Amino acid sequence: MLLQTQVWAFLLLQEASPIGWDPRSLWAQMGVPAKLVVILLFIMSAWSIGVMIDRLLAYSAARKQSRAFAPAVAGALKEGKLDEAIKIADRYKKSHLAKVVVAGLQEFQAHQMSPEISGDDIEASQRALERAEAIVHAELKRGISGLATIGSTAPFVGLFGTVVGIINAFKGISTEKSTGLGAVAGGISEALVTTAIGLFVAIPAVWMFNYFTGKIEAFDVEMSNSSSELIDYFLKRSQRAAAKR
Numbered sequence: 001m002l003l004q005t006q007v008w009a010f011l012l013l014q015e016a017s018p019i020g021w022d023p024r025s026l027w028a029q030m031g032v033p034a035k036l037v038v039i040l041l042f043i044m045s046a047w048s049i050g051v052m053i054d055r056l057l058a059y060s061a062a063r064k065q066s067r068a069f070a071p072a073v074a075g076a077l078k079e080g081k082l083d084e085a086i087k088i089a090d091r092y093k094k095s096h097l098a099k100v101v102v103a104g105l106q107e108f109q110a111h112q113m114s115p116e117i118s119g120d121d122i123e124a125s126q127r128a129l130e131r132a133e134a135i136v137h138a139e140l141k142r143g144i145s146g147l148a149t150i151g152s153t154a155p156f157v158g159l160f161g162t163v164v165g166i167i168n169a170f171k172g173i174s175t176e177k178s179t180g181l182g183a184v185a186g187g188i189s190e191a192l193v194t195t196a197i198g199l200f201v202a203i204p205a206v207w208m209f210n211y212f213t214g215k216i217e218a219f220d221v222e223m224s225n226s227s228s229e230l231i232d233y234f235l236k237r238s239q240r241a242a243a244k245r
Contacts, residue, residue: 022128031168037161037194040231044150044157045201051209052144057120058094058140061217065095068221073101082109096136100223104230122234129227136223140216144209158198165191 069092076085082105089095089102107128108121169188 006016031067031164033164034161034194036167037157037164038197039199041154041197042159043118044154047206048147048150048201048208051147051177052204055143055208055212059212059219061094061098062140062219065092066097068092069095069098069101071224073098080237096140096219096223097226100129101226101230104129104227104234108234119179122231122238125234127229127233129230133220133223133227137216137220140219144212144216147205147212151202151209154202154205155195155198156203158195161198162191165189165194 038099069088072088073085074083076088086102086105086109089098089105092098104125165188169191
């Protein structure tokens with residue numbers, strides 16, 4: 001392997017004609033399969049960037065609104081104002097906590113119309129909270145699986161371009177009847193460029209997928225804690241109502 005590397009280095013130094021790395025000339029030298037690979041990689045990159053921007057904005061808004069929503073709804077619930085708590089939740093449309101809490105509040109308020117709040121009513125509110133958690137979790141994950149797919153497949157797409165470039169390099173050797181670097185420079189350049197673009201697309205996608213996964217897990221914990229606290233509130237409220245009767 002070392003000997004082969006030295007031979008290629010010697011050929012590179014001995015090559016008379018300089019190898020240009022101008023993007024336009026390199027694009028012109030590429031074959032149709034390699035061009036399709038590059039176009040596909042750029043489409044994947046554009047899509048992943050769009051998902052990254054969308055998720056960053058969504059998570060930032062969810063975090064910001066949830067921080068404002070939590071103390072406001074806690075104050076309303078402490079005073080026993082369910083209607084006010086629901087109105088507060090409706091004002092924070094992008095908060096993941098508000099989307100979950102309002103589902104439980106609405107379900108509990110519907111059963112509160114009856115003279116007695118049973119354990120089944122509390123369980124119904126809990127199921128409403130669980131359904132809301134599942135829906136919000138799916139909303140938070142929108143597009144994230146695509147980042148994982150791009151992160152895992154982009155290097156292989158680039159590798160396909162690499163294989164095509166190597167094939168073109170050998171074709172150059174057979175066509176020009178020469179083993180000099182000039183005969184294979186175009187194919188090797190094509191192969192290296194597609195590999196580099198594949199890695200350029202995959203690495204940020206993997207990084208952001210892991211980052212977003214951690215964010216979603218944190219949001220899930222917050223929603224679970226809020227649901228648990230709300231159920232505790234419903235139990236205490238129903239117990240106080242029963243004691244007054």
